[in-house]
Amino acid sequence: MSRSRVPLLIGGTAAAGIGYYLYTAGGDGKVAQKQAEADAHKLSSKVKGELPGRGQEAQKDAEVLGRQAGxxxxxxxxxxxxxxxxxxxxxxxYTKDARDATLKKIDEFDKKVENEASKAKSGISSWFGGK
Known part of the structure; x- marks a missing residue:
């Protein structure tokens, strides 16, 4: 069966870290603990200091970016x-031009219809003795 070696690696790393701090402290557990805490604090402050967007600098950057975006x-x-x-x-x-053109065509059609109607009326009237 294949088992994960991750727990073994984590345990080995932890044991090596504990061994390092005990060795540098000369075998004193309390001194080793204080050194480990000091190193952890240094590392934490270094990481926090290098994170982008911290404090007022981040606020100023955000304001500038906000103004630019706005x-x-x-x-x-x-x-x-x-x-x-x-x-x-x-x-x-375009609407005005189309309306004007449509009205012009309608007027032309009406005029043509009226002319043809008057011709037809005079033709029919002539059958019955009119002009």
Whole structure:
């Protein structure tokens, strides 16, 4: 059967760490514990110090990024609004042109129908003795 060797490696590493601190402390358990705590504190403060976005520096960076993002959004919004206004004006102009052309065609059709109707009326009237 295949078993995981991870617990064995973790245990060996822990034993080696304990052995190191006991050796450097000269075999005194309390001194070794204090050294391990001091090293852990140094490592923790070093890691915290190197993390991006700490303290007021992170707040200033966030404010700058927020302003930049806001400016980009405002710019994009104003461009979009300008394009919408232009498209609206074009659509209104197209609608007006189409309406005018349609009304012109309707007027032409009405005039043609009236002319043909008057011709037909005069033709029918002539059958019955009218002009």
């Amino acid at each position: 400016a980009k959004i405002d710019s994009a919004l104003s461009k979009t609004e300008a394009e919408l206004a232009r498209a609206k004006a074009e659509a209104q102009a």
